[in-house]
Amino acid sequence: xKATILTVGTxxxxxxxxxxxxxxxxxxxxxxGVDVLRHITxxxxxxxxxxxxxxxxxxxxxxxxxxxxxxxEDDMTKETIAEFFGRRIIEDPEQMAILKGWFAKNNRxxxxxxxxxxxxxxxxxxxxxxxxxxxxxxxxDGARTIFVxxxxxxxxxxxxxxxxxxxxxxxxxxxxxxxxxxxxxIGESDLETKLLDLIDAQTDPTLATYVKDxxxxxxxxxxxxxxxxxxxxxxxxxxxVRDRIGGYIYSEDNEExxxxxxxxxxxxxxxLSSAESMTGGLFAKTITDVPGSSAVFDRAxxxxxxxxxxxxxxxxxxxxxxxxxVSQETALEMAAGLHKASGSDICVSVTGYAGxxxxxxxxxxxxxYAFGELSVKKYKARRTKRExxxxxxxxxxxxxxxxxxxxx
Amino acid sequence: xKATILTVGTxxxxxxxxxxxxxxxxxxxxxxGVDVLRHITxxxxxxxxxxxxxxxxxxxxxxxxxxxxxxxEDDMTKETIAEFFGRRIIEDPEQMAILKGWFAKNNRxxxxxxxxxxxxxxxxxxxxxxxxxxxxxxxxDGARTIFVxxxxxxxxxxxxxxxxxxxxxxxxxxxxxxxxxxxxxIGESDLETKLLDLIDAQTDPTLATYVKDxxxxxxxxxxxxxxxxxxxxxxxxxxxVRDRIGGYIYSEDNEExxxxxxxxxxxxxxxLSSAESMTGGLFAKTITDVPGSSAVFDRAxxxxxxxxxxxxxxxxxxxxxxxxxVSQETALEMAAGLHKASGSDICVSVTGYAGxxxxxxxxxxxxxYAFGELSVKKYKARRTKRExxxxxxxxxxxxxxxxxxxxx
Numbered sequence: 111x112k113a114t115i116l117t118v119g120t121x122x123x124x125x126x127x128x129x130x131x132x133x134x135x136x137x138x139x140x141x142x143g144v145d146v147l148r149h150i151t152x153x154x155x156x157x158x159x160x161x162x163x164x165x166x167x168x169x170x171x172x173x174x175x176x177x178x179x180x181x182x183e184d185d186m187t188k189e190t191i192a193e194f195f196g197r198r199i200i201e202d203p204e205q206m207a208i209l210k211g212w213f214a215k216n217n218r219x220x221x222x223x224x225x226x227x228x229x230x231x232x233x234x235x236x237x238x239x240x241x242x243x244x245x246x247x248x249x250x251d252g253a254r255t256i257f258v259x260x261x262x263x264x265x266x267x268x269x270x271x272x273x274x275x276x277x278x279x280x281x282x283x284x285x286x287x288x289x290x291x292x293x294x295x296i297g298e299s300d301l302e303t304k305l306l307d308l309i310d311a312q313t314d315p316t317l318a319t320y321v322k323d324x325x326x327x328x329x330x331x332x333x334x335x336x337x338x339x340x341x342x343x344x345x346x347x348x349x350x351v352r353d354r355i356g357g358y359i360y361s362e363d364n365e366e367x368x369x370x371x372x373x374x375x376x377x378x379x380x381x382l383s384s385a386e387s388m389t390g391g392l393f394a395k396t397i398t399d400v401p402g403s404s405a406v407f408d409r410a411x412x413x414x415x416x417x418x419x420x421x422x423x424x425x426x427x428x429x430x431x432x433x434x435x436v437s438q439e440t441a442l443e444m445a446a447g448l449h450k451a452s453g454s455d456i457c458v459s460v461t462g463y464a465g466x467x468x469x470x471x472x473x474x475x476x477x478x479y480a481f482g483e484l485s486v487k488k489y490k491a492r493r494t495k496r497e498x499x500x501x502x503x504x505x506x507x508x509x510x511x512x513x514x515x516x517x518x
Numbered sequence: 519x520k521a522t523i524l525t526v527g528t529x530x531x532x533x534x535x536x537x538x539x540x541x542x543x544x545x546x547x548x549x550x551g552v553d554v555l556r557h558i559t560x561x562x563x564x565x566x567x568x569x570x571x572x573x574x575x576x577x578x579x580x581x582x583x584x585x586x587x588x589x590x591e592d593d594m595t596k597e598t599i600a601e602f603f604g605r606r607i608i609e610d611p612e613q614m615a616i617l618k619g620w621f622a623k624n625n626r627x628x629x630x631x632x633x634x635x636x637x638x639x640x641x642x643x644x645x646x647x648x649x650x651x652x653x654x655x656x657x658x659d660g661a662r663t664i665f666v667x668x669x670x671x672x673x674x675x676x677x678x679x680x681x682x683x684x685x686x687x688x689x690x691x692x693x694x695x696x697x698x699x700x701x702x703x704i705g706e707s708d709l710e711t712k713l714l715d716l717i718d719a720q721t722d723p724t725l726a727t728y729v730k731d732x733x734x735x736x737x738x739x740x741x742x743x744x745x746x747x748x749x750x751x752x753x754x755x756x757x758x759v760r761d762r763i764g765g766y767i768y769s770e771d772n773e774e775x776x777x778x779x780x781x782x783x784x785x786x787x788x789x790l791s792s793a794e795s796m797t798g799g800l801f802a803k804t805i806t807d808v809p810g811s812s813a814v815f816d817r818a819x820x821x822x823x824x825x826x827x828x829x830x831x832x833x834x835x836x837x838x839x840x841x842x843x844v845s846q847e848t849a850l851e852m853a854a855g856l857h858k859a860s861g862s863d864i865c866v867s868v869t870g871y872a873g874x875x876x877x878x879x880x881x882x883x884x885x886x887y888a889f890g891e892l893s894v895k896k897y898k899a900r901r902t903k904r905e906x907x908x909x910x911x912x913x914x915x916x917x918x919x920x921x922x923x924x925x926x
Contacts, residue, residue, distance in 0.1 A: 121728055123554045124737075125544030126698075129537060132559075136533030146531045148566060151540075151557035158556060158577070165573055169566070181707045182727060216900050221711050241903070262729075264906065320534070390806025391799025394820045398798025401874055401904055409826035412802045412818035414811075418860070422817065422830075452826065466809055496809060 111144045111278070114166035117151040118159070118178035118187050119261055131176040131266055138270065142278050143286060143333060144172070154178055159190040167254050174274070177261030179244040181223045188247075191256060192231035195249055199229050205236060205245055212243060237273040241265040248277070287340035288331035289348055290364035293355060294509055298326040304354045308347070315347040324505055325367070328355075360512065367508045368396050374515045375406035375456075382511065384410040385423055385448040385459035387435065388474055392504045393460070408454050413444070423447030423459075436461050438475050438486040445477035446484055456480045456514060458507050462489075464499050474503050480514040519552045519686070522574035525559040526567070526586030526595050527669055539584040539674055546678065550686050551694040551741055552580070562586055567598040575662050582682070585669030587652040589631045596655075599664060600639035603657055607637045613644060613653055620651060645681040649673040656685070695748035696739035697756055698772035701763060702917055706734045712762045716755070723755040732913055733775070736763075768920060775916045776804050782923045783814035783864075790919065792818040793831055793856040793867035795843065796882055800912045801868070816862050821852070831855030831867075844869050846883050846894040853885035854892055864888045864922060866915050870897075872907050879904075882911050888922040 115135050121127045132149045139146050147170055152158040166173045178187030192199050206228035213220040230236065230247050237246035237257070242265040249256050257274050259266045279286065293301060298321045302309065305328065309317045315332035328351055332343040348362060361370055375382055384393045394410030397403050411422045416435055419425040424447040425440055433439040444459035462474020472491035478484070487510070491502040523543050529535045540557045547554050555578055560566040574581045586595030600607050614636035621628040638644065638655050645654035645665070650673040657664050665682050667674045701709060706729045710717065713736065717725045723740035736759055740751035756770060769778050783790055792801045802818030805811050819830045824843055827833040832855040833848055841847040852867035870882020880899035886892070895918070899910040 117557075120726060121730075122540075123544055123557065124548050125541045125546075125554075126728075126737075127730065128541050129557070132530075133533045133536050136531055138533075140532055146533075147561070147563075148570075149525075149531065149537070149557070149559035153555070155555075161573055161576070162556075165569055168569070182710050184726065218705065219708065221707050223710070224707055241901070264903070386799075389803075390811075390815070391794075391802030391818050391820060394799030394822075395797075395803045398820075398822065398872075399905065399908075403798075404822055407798070408823045409830065410799050410818070410820035410822075411830070412799060412806075412820065414802075414806065414818075415816045418817035421859070422819070451829070464806075497807070500807075 111172060112170040113139055113144050113146050113172045113174060114148040114150065114170045115139075115146060116159075116162055116166060116173055116175040117149070117261075118154060118175060119151065120153040120184075122151050123153055130263055131261065134263065134267060135174055135176070135270065138275060139174075139278070141286060141288060141331065142275060144278060154184040154186050156186060156190050156193075159187065160194055163191070163194045163256075171254065172278075173254075173256045174259065174270075175256065176259045176266050179227070179246070179258070179260045181221070181226055181243070185226075187258065188226075188230065191249065191258060195231060195251060195254075195256075197231040197233060197249070200232050201229050202234075202236060205230070209243060237269050239265055239269055241268060246273070248274075285335070285337040285340050286331060286333045287337055287344050288329055289344050289362055291328040291330065291348065291351060291359055292361040292364065292367075293326050293328070293358040294360045294367065294512065296326055296355065296358040301326045301328065301355065301358075305351065308350060308354075315343050317347065317351070324502060327364075366400075367505070367512060369400050371508060371512050371515065372397065372400040372403050372406055374512075376402070378515075380406065380456060380515075381408045381452070381454040382406055382456045382458070383408045383448055383452040383454040384507070385444040385457065385477075386410060386412045387414060387419070387444070387461040388464045389460050389500050389503050389507070390414060390464075392500050393458070393507045396504055396508070408452050411448060411451065419444065422451070424450065436463060436470070436473065436475065438477075438488060441475035441477035442484055442486045443477075445479045445486075449479040456511055458511055460503055460507055462499075462503060464503075465494055465496050472499050474499075474506075476503075476507055476510050478510055478514060480511075481518055519580060520578040521547055521552050521554050521580045521582060522556040522558060522578045523547075523554060524567075524570055524574060524581055524583040525557070525669075526562060526583060527559065528561040530559050531561055538671055539669070542671065542675060543582055543584075543678065546683060547582075547686070548694060548696075550683060551692045552686060562592040562594055564594060564598050564601075567595065568602055571599070571602045571664075579662065580686075581662075581664045582667065582678075583664065584667045584674050587635070587654070587666070587668045589629070589634055589651070593634075595666065596634075596637070596639065599657065599666060603639060603659060603662075603664075605639040605641060605657070608640050609637050610642075610644060613638070617651060645677050647673050647677055649676060654681070656682075692741045692743055693745040693748050694739060694741045695745060695752050696737055697752050697770055699736040699738065699756065699759060699767055700769045700772065700775075701734050701736070701766040702768045702775065702920070704734055704763065704766045705729075709734045709736065709763065709766075713759065716758060716762075723751050725755065725759070732910060735772075774808075775913070775920060776808050779916060779920050779923065780805065780808045780811050780814055782920070784810070786923075788814065788864060788923075789816045789860070789862040790814055790864045790866070791816045791856055791860040791862040792915070793852040793865065793885075794818060794820045795822060795827070795852070795868060796870040796872045797868050797908050797911050797915070798822060798872075800908050801866070801915045804912055804916070816860050819856060819859065827852065830859070832858065844871060844878070844881065844883065846885075846896060849883035849885035850892055850894045851885075853887045853894070857887040864919055866919055868911055868915055870907075870911060872904050872911075873902055874904050880907050880910075882907075882914075884911075884915055884918050886918055886922060888919075889926055
């Protein structure tokens with residue numbers, strides 16, 4: 111199967127937003143064994159849409175589109191696709207009912223242009239959209255199949271995962287099974303070096319290394335006649351990978367580190383708290399992203415001002431005067447003060463320079479109280495972008511807590 | 519002037535890297551008044567490259583390409599462009615000397631395929647690349663002009679800024695000025711309905727509505743011979759937009775709401791603190807994303823457990839027993855307790871059900887202490903995904919603080 115990804119959106123042509131849909135779809139289509147030959151982005155323009163569809167179907171059997179399904183005047187993707195396939199646009203009574211129900215339930219005024227979203231090219235298979243008002247649809251004339259999805263990633267991604275991917279994997283012979291092995295404390299090139307002979311020798315299962323959110327990971331994938339065979343092949347290869355880099359692996363189930371940390375805390379009935387300065391609550395936000403984290407996360411004291419550090423965490427005036435707020439002494443007093451305030455089994459603290467502009471940008475200290483012991487470590491992020499520095503500090507806090515849990 | 523951006527790169531089609539070049543070029547071309555009609559990404563494939571060039575030049579007078587200029591066999595962008603323009607590929611002695619010098623200086627072995635990088639289509643204007651071995655070039659036959667640049671952003675961006683942009687701005691293609699008008703408390707279709715006659719009547723300035731991160735916005739853009747005229751036209755139209763939806767506008771400079779809130783607090787020398795339960799620090803994280811927020815943000819007390827609510831904020835045991843942690847009474851005591859602890863001019867609190875699974879998911883209360891007054895409001899998010907519910911609650915906290923600042 112060969113595919114073209116067609117994105118409709120003026121915002122992308124203005125450079126106001128990045129085309130993340132094409133990245134997401136490319137990754138997932140490749141996982142499914144579909145070759146992506148082309149990305150095209152156009153605005154809400156009939157001629158360019160038609161020209162893009164012709165180009166796409168000149169050498170592809172499937173086209174996936176995102177965007178242009180909104181209720182507004184300029185959204186014309188659906189109409190143009192109907193024209194391309196020579197179909198009429200007709201009302202789908204079921205979708206009309208759902209749409210009206212949605213507006214009633216949320217008592218939002220339903221304007222005429224909203225009605226548009228219940229009309230589809232004749233012969234379409236509706237792709238439900240539980241996360242928005244614009245459903246997607248699949249249209250095929252046998253040789254050519256198009257999947258039409260909304261633009262917002264939080265609507266498009268579940269629609270692809272739940273309705274498009276299954277159709278593609280069933281359509282194509284062989285079952286694909288893959289595992290994401292996530293690591294901690296090792297870079298992508300070291301990782302690749304340690305696995306190079308396995309990577310070079312690969313046919314099936316395939317091995318590939320990635321970096322995402324400052325985390326290096328290995329994808330082990332196999333496509334076999336049955337899912338059992340694919341799974342067995344992946345497990346066998348995963349064992350070899352484990353032999354090489356076992357010490358760096360924190361998850362073989364594509365979990366986020368915060369998920370693993372929360373699970374470890376839950377299983378041991380331990381409580382965690384954080385004292386944050388430079389991260390401004392990012393660590394607490396990251397931990398509490400995990401459903402059920404309330405069972406293990408007690409509190410975060412985000413002491414952005416020095417006054418707050420003294421009042422909430424008992425950091426001493428002298429310490430701030432003598433060593434400044436960004437020092438190992440302050441980080442230690444923050445962790446100790448947090449334990450005193452919360453009584454949590456594990457208390458992690460951070461203080462540093464998030465930048466931008468500051469010459470010291472990227473310098474931070476992580477303090478830790480864990481099972482009766484206090485410790486502190488100095489870090490220097492290799493990035494200077496405020497967002498990156500804060501993310502790196504948060505990741506290192508997670509690693510610090512994870513390592514403490516592994517030690518115990 | 520109309521442009522197509524053509525990216526050549528298999529990694530992009532695999533989804534291994536994001537197409538940031540198209541974002542960078544789109545933004546900069548739009549600022550130069552060049553309309554970007556299309557993005558196309560293909561791999562190193564002669565037929566698809568030729569087809570893309572035909573499509574691009576069917577309605578554009580300029581095409582900018584990035585990628586495919588490497589020394590290896592599969593890099594065929596240059597050859598294919600020469601074929602498309604009907605030019606021979608000839609050696610550029612000056613570039614050959616530079617290239618050989620580079621390899622000598624970095625004492626790197628120079629393979630035969632490296633020589634390729636000193637050959638260009640006849641009639642090309644070389645675009646120097648001080649950051650890599652592959653120079654770019656410009657080729658024109660009068661009606662059609664192509665700018666060919668390397669793929670790595672650190673090579674492409676300076677090449678565009680120093681050699682491509684000047685050529686484009688000198689060309690007579692008008693000046694584009696635009697404004698992003700961001701709104702609060704109104705949906706996209708309501709917004710469009712209120713502006714429909716203006717949108718329908720538009721020629722220049724143009725009006726378009728967007729939604730991003732639960733925020734509906736209007737883009738007002740004009741292209742005129744001079745920047746002054748463009749700006750005047752946009753300002754005139756913006757005034758009309760303001761007449762229709764003025765009450766919903768929080769920024770006409772494409773700022774984030776947190777940026778606007780931080781600016782308002784700074785200009786009035788006011789302090790802000792937050793008491794967070796369901797958002798788990800997301801509000802504090804969002805405010806402290808803004809550089810310089812340390813001048814206005816004092817602290818966040820993320821009281822995830824009931825014990826923490828009582829210890830840090832003085833929420834009463836009876837209140838939790840009688841009304842539960844998710845109640846307007848608790849939200850009020852959180853805001854009051856936070857003011858007592860921090861003395862901040864504005865203290866915002868939130869408690870609710872982030873979900874998932876919980877029947878009450880999406881229900882939350884926002885408490886506010888502002889300038890001596892306490893208030894509380896009940897909310898029900900229209901989404902049930904944990905991430906969405908938390909984001910919506912955070913947005914509503916920002917709105918609550920913003921509205922309080924506007925009232926005073």
